[in-house]
Amino acid sequence: MTDESRLESLDALVSLCKRRGYIFQSSEIYGGLNGFWDYGPLGVELRRRIFDSWWSTMVSRREDVVGMDASIITHPRVWEASGHVESFYDMMVDCRECNRRFRLDHLIQDAVDNGTLDAIFPDRDNSAAPAEGELPTRCPACAGELTEPRQFALMFETRVGAATDSKSVAYLRPETAQAIFVNFKNVQMSSRQKVPFGIAQVGKAFRNEVTPRNFTFRSREFEQMEMEFFVHPDEERQWFDYWIDARHAWYEQLGIDPTRLRRRDHAKDELAHYASYTTDVEYQFPFGWAELEGVANRGNFDLTQHGEHSGKDQAYFDPTRNEKYVPSVIETSAGLDRTLLTVLADAYALDEIAGEERTVLRLAPHLAPRQVAVFPLSKKLGEPARKLADDLRKRFHAIYDDSGSIGKRYRREDEVGTPYCVTLDFETLEDDAVTVRDRDTTEQERIGLSALGDYLGERLRR
Amino acid sequence: MTDESRLESLDALVSLCKRRGYIFQSSEIYGGLNGFWDYGPLGVELRRRIFDSWWSTMVSRREDVVGMDASIITHPRVWEASGHVESFYDMMVDCRECNRRFRLDHLIQDAVDNGTLDAIFPDRDNSAAPAEGELPTRCPACAGELTEPRQFALMFETRVGAATDSKSVAYLRPETAQAIFVNFKNVQMSSRQKVPFGIAQVGKAFRNEVTPRNFTFRSREFEQMEMEFFVHPDEERQWFDYWIDARHAWYEQLGIDPTRLRRRDHAKDELAHYASYTTDVEYQFPFGWAELEGVANRGNFDLTQHGEHSGKDQAYFDPTRNEKYVPSVIETSAGLDRTLLTVLADAYALDEIAGEERTVLRLAPHLAPRQVAVFPLSKKLGEPARKLADDLRKRFHAIYDDSGSIGKRYRREDEVGTPYCVTLDFETLEDDAVTVRDRDTTEQERIGLSALGDYLGERLRR
Numbered sequence: 048m049t050d051e052s053r054l055e056s057l058d059a060l061v062s063l064c065k066r067r068g069y070i071f072q073s074s075e076i077y078g079g080l081n082g083f084w085d086y087g088p089l090g091v092e093l094r095r096r097i098f099d100s101w102w103s104t105m106v107s108r109r110e111d112v113v114g115m116d117a118s119i120i121t122h123p124r125v126w127e128a129s130g131h132v133e134s135f136y137d138m139m140v141d142c143r144e145c146n147r148r149f150r151l152d153h154l155i156q157d158a159v160d161n162g163t164l165d166a167i168f169p170d171r172d173n174s175a176a177p178a179e180g181e182l183p184t185r186c187p188a189c190a191g192e193l194t195e196p197r198q199f200a201l202m203f204e205t206r207v208g209a210a211t212d213s214k215s216v217a218y219l220r221p222e223t224a225q226a227i228f229v230n231f232k233n234v235q236m237s238s239r240q241k242v243p244f245g246i247a248q249v250g251k252a253f254r255n256e257v258t259p260r261n262f263t264f265r266s267r268e269f270e271q272m273e274m275e276f277f278v279h280p281d282e283e284r285q286w287f288d289y290w291i292d293a294r295h296a297w298y299e300q301l302g303i304d305p306t307r308l309r310r311r312d313h314a315k316d317e318l319a320h321y322a323s324y325t326t327d328v329e330y331q332f333p334f335g336w337a338e339l340e341g342v343a344n345r346g347n348f349d350l351t352q353h354g355e356h357s358g359k360d361q362a363y364f365d366p367t368r369n370e371k372y373v374p375s376v377i378e379t380s381a382g383l384d385r386t387l388l389t390v391l392a393d394a395y396a397l398d399e400i401a402g403e404e405r406t407v408l409r410l411a412p413h414l415a416p417r418q419v420a421v422f423p424l425s426k427k428l429g430e431p432a433r434k435l436a437d438d439l440r441k442r443f444h445a446i447y448d449d450s451g452s453i454g455k456r457y458r459r460e461d462e463v464g465t466p467y468c469v470t471l472d473f474e475t476l477e478d479d480a481v482t483v484r485d486r487d488t489t490e491q492e493r494i495g496l497s498a499l500g501d502y503l504g505e506r507l508r509r
Numbered sequence: 510m511t512d513e514s515r516l517e518s519l520d521a522l523v524s525l526c527k528r529r530g531y532i533f534q535s536s537e538i539y540g541g542l543n544g545f546w547d548y549g550p551l552g553v554e555l556r557r558r559i560f561d562s563w564w565s566t567m568v569s570r571r572e573d574v575v576g577m578d579a580s581i582i583t584h585p586r587v588w589e590a591s592g593h594v595e596s597f598y599d600m601m602v603d604c605r606e607c608n609r610r611f612r613l614d615h616l617i618q619d620a621v622d623n624g625t626l627d628a629i630f631p632d633r634d635n636s637a638a639p640a641e642g643e644l645p646t647r648c649p650a651c652a653g654e655l656t657e658p659r660q661f662a663l664m665f666e667t668r669v670g671a672a673t674d675s676k677s678v679a680y681l682r683p684e685t686a687q688a689i690f691v692n693f694k695n696v697q698m699s700s701r702q703k704v705p706f707g708i709a710q711v712g713k714a715f716r717n718e719v720t721p722r723n724f725t726f727r728s729r730e731f732e733q734m735e736m737e738f739f740v741h742p743d744e745e746r747q748w749f750d751y752w753i754d755a756r757h758a759w760y761e762q763l764g765i766d767p768t769r770l771r772r773r774d775h776a777k778d779e780l781a782h783y784a785s786y787t788t789d790v791e792y793q794f795p796f797g798w799a800e801l802e803g804v805a806n807r808g809n810f811d812l813t814q815h816g817e818h819s820g821k822d823q824a825y826f827d828p829t830r831n832e833k834y835v836p837s838v839i840e841t842s843a844g845l846d847r848t849l850l851t852v853l854a855d856a857y858a859l860d861e862i863a864g865e866e867r868t869v870l871r872l873a874p875h876l877a878p879r880q881v882a883v884f885p886l887s888k889k890l891g892e893p894a895r896k897l898a899d900d901l902r903k904r905f906h907a908i909y910d911d912s913g914s915i916g917k918r919y920r921r922e923d924e925v926g927t928p929y930c931v932t933l934d935f936e937t938l939e940d941d942a943v944t945v946r947d948r949d950t951t952e953q954e955r956i957g958l959s960a961l962g963d964y965l966g967e968r969l970r971r
Contacts, residue, residue, distance in 0.1 A: 068695070068696065073580045073583065073584070074587055075695065076694075076819040077691070077818075078584075079584075080580070080582070080583070080669070081669075083580040083582060085688065087700070088576055088700045090578070091576040091578040092576065094578060095564075107902070107906065110909070114554065115549055115552075115553055116553040116556060117535065117547035118535045118545040118547060119581075120542070120545055120665075120729070121535065121542070121545075122541075203668075204667060205667045206665075206717075207543075207717065219667070229537070230533060233537065234530065237530030255670070267582070268580045353538065357538040436572070437572070440569070440572070
């Protein structure tokens with residue numbers, strides 16, 4: 048466990064993910080589709096465990112939060128009321144020479160971060176950062192001339208029904224939050240919840256990003272885990288503080304290295320139009336600190352907008368306070384794909400075992416997609432080992448593997464993060480016991496078959 | 510339990526679903542979006558339990574099936590290879606008078622079923638059913654003239670990236686199956702599975718249906734649960750038989766009335782272009798027998814098509830047979846929304862308790878979204894009752910309710926299908942026991958608090 052090195056660039060992780068069935072490029076045999084990813088057999092299990100952890104923490108174990116699950120294609124008026132149709136754009140510039148495309152804000156920020164402002168602003172004194180509205184003129188890649196910035200609509204559009212007039216336009220939701228707001232009354236009344244309470248949703252959202260990048264960190268199709276907590280306007284700050292603490296703690300519960308997590312308050316000029324304050328939880332990726340989750344005070348902006356646009360009053364009568372008001376909303380907004388990428392990046396390590404280098408995913412045992420691997424020491428022991436794997440599969444994600452040396456089999460499981468390997472040897476036939484090997488310490492322990500289920504169960508529970 | 514009546518029309522169920530938070534119309538405050546539905550707090554929990562049951566049966570407990578989860582927006586060439594771009598259309602006709610729109614095949618079939626062929630074919634001898642190609646001329650609603658049939662594309666189209674040329678067109682997948690086929694090699698190699706084995710996926714699919722109908726039965730956005738099982742061509746029939754038995758059995762395990770389930774083999778002329786034979790599992794809804802799931806022998810059609818279109822050989826080398834071949838595929842294709850509708854429709858009942866009519870959802874206990882409700886007999890017992898609900902919430906989906914008479918609280922829980930209600934009374938403070946009431950028998954049993962968790966656990970497990 049000494050001289051361990053961590054992930055230095057996403058490339059090593061991308062390669063492991065493809066090779067071992069965590070994540071593939073979407074439509075790879077057709078050359079891929081930029082910004083879209085598919086999850087393989089291990090990836091889908093890890094997704095499920097992260098989803099389960101979020102849902103159990105945010106919904107199942109709470110009296111004051113209920114779940115919902117709305118359609119992805121949504122009525123266009125929802126996005127008019129929310130402001131997305133009018134203002135959900137990014138500005139982009141193209142290079143006239145090499146045709147590369149850049150998101151304007153990323154182009155400038157990258158140049159600030161890398162100290163290369165001179166390359167994109169050749170005619171400017173770059174001792175100070177550019178002010179808003181100052182436009183770069185040169186391509187950082189080929190020094191070609193850049194176009195004027197153009198608007199790039201982030202919402203994917205489609206048409207519903209057979210008509211082709213503008214009435215049939217509908218949008219793939221760019222966030223799950225709005226579906227919660229438009230269902231506020233239905234959910235509150237049917238669940239008989241009283242403010243303060245929350246509505247949680249996990250589901251796909253779509254953004255036609257100018258430049259998807261950093262593997263699954265910024266993709267065009269992604270799964271959000273959002274919760275909108277409805278409170279009396281006087282209680283905004285106390286619930287905001289409560290939720291930023293709770294959400295930060297969740298990442299630590301996933302086993303993420305706490306020294307790579309931090310909080311960052313949004314500056315006034317980066318706040319979204321609906322938010323009066325926002326704090327992000329960030330993670331230190333190989334490519335820098337980046338947002339995992341935003342906790343925002345959205346005030347009553349959304350419910351008020353939908354009340355006005357739909358003509359359906361969204362005010363709530365509070366029986367405890369004997370007062371009618373439009374609730375304020377504290378939002379917690381996380382990404383399932385981004386959390387999964389964080390879990391993998393944080394777990395990735397290279398160390399040395401008996402003079403041999405190994406790649407190991409130090410996943411928290413309760414998240415590991417494959418929980419136990421069963422090896423017969425010799426193929427002659429295949430039958431009882433296979434039977435053991437079948438038994439364990441009733442409680443755990445278990446595989447049977449009889450191919451290659453035991454050392455080679457350990458390496459394969461280390462690389463995908465399997466916390467426990469169980470080897471059945473000739474002695475097992477005498478003593479009804481097996482050798483259990485721990486992924487992290489590589490230590491081995493002899494455990495009786497009758498105690499094995501509970502031994503693993505205890506260690507694989509959160 | 511005598512004189513019980515079952516669901517006679519979907520209307521009663523639609524109303525219960527909205528009132529109690531199972532299912533809402535999408536974007537309801539904006540007038541709704543035809544063919545789209547949102548799941549409320551109880552609906553989303555029921556979805557999760559059905560998903561878990563399917564995944565556990567089809568993936569977790571099996572050595573020979575692995576999962577995956579692909580993107581919804583897919584490369585357009587996938588749908589060229591699969592045949593969808595060319596042929597995934599429905600024929601529709603419109604009424605020139607009242608502007609009603611009909612799917613041609615449904616229009617004719619409904620008239621055959623209802624014996625009303627004369628209305629739509631006034632100029633024909635309707636003693637025999639119309640042959641293929643014979644076109645109805647009159648609207649069944651207003652007797653207006655019908656248009657010629659037109660093609661109606663079922664795939665939703667969108668554009669990816671900033672270009673607006675035809676290269677940027679992409680489709681929302683109309684089925685999850687193709688994502689499995691294009692990932693066949695990546696999944697097989699990374700999971701080290703050998704034929705015969707299966708790949709399973711649960712995810713959204715989208716079809717721009719001409720006439721969505723029957724509540725969530727035929728909607729435009731729906732969640733599929735598909736599994737593609739890859740076999741040697743000689744073993745198609747034996748695996749087909751295996752899977753149709755297994756899939757039929759699953760619906761019975763969900764507690765669906767076996768007398769309302771049947772199998773139906775597709776006739777030669779209704780087979781999809783890729784299938785050599787197909788058998789459906791059907792359920793007897795209030796609106797008639799309708800498909801829940803199709804099990805199909807797709808042969809090697811899809812892998813062969815993708816091999817040709819991508820130029821990437823999809824043949825598999827079978828180490829056991831020492832033979833290279835393109836595997837055949839047995840597909841099992843179910844719908845999560847449709848299963849959920851079936852579970853609710855089948856569970857719905859009206860009976861009489863002590864002279865009073867009640868609505869009850871007789872959900873299988875392991876599927877019930879709310880598992881237990883805790884009532885204090887008097888509000889004075891609120892504190893210990895609330896504490897009990899909090900304790901139970903660690904293991905079960907539990908609520909606390911102190912509003913209205915106990916009888917009224919029972920009725921509320923019966924209507925959403927809560928299998929057990931637990932009442933805490935003044936005696937509880939003496940004997941540390943509570944009254945547990947069974948939803949179906951309405952019988953009550955006194956259970957010690959220390960035994961309650963296991964008592965419920967046993968009964969709520971499948």
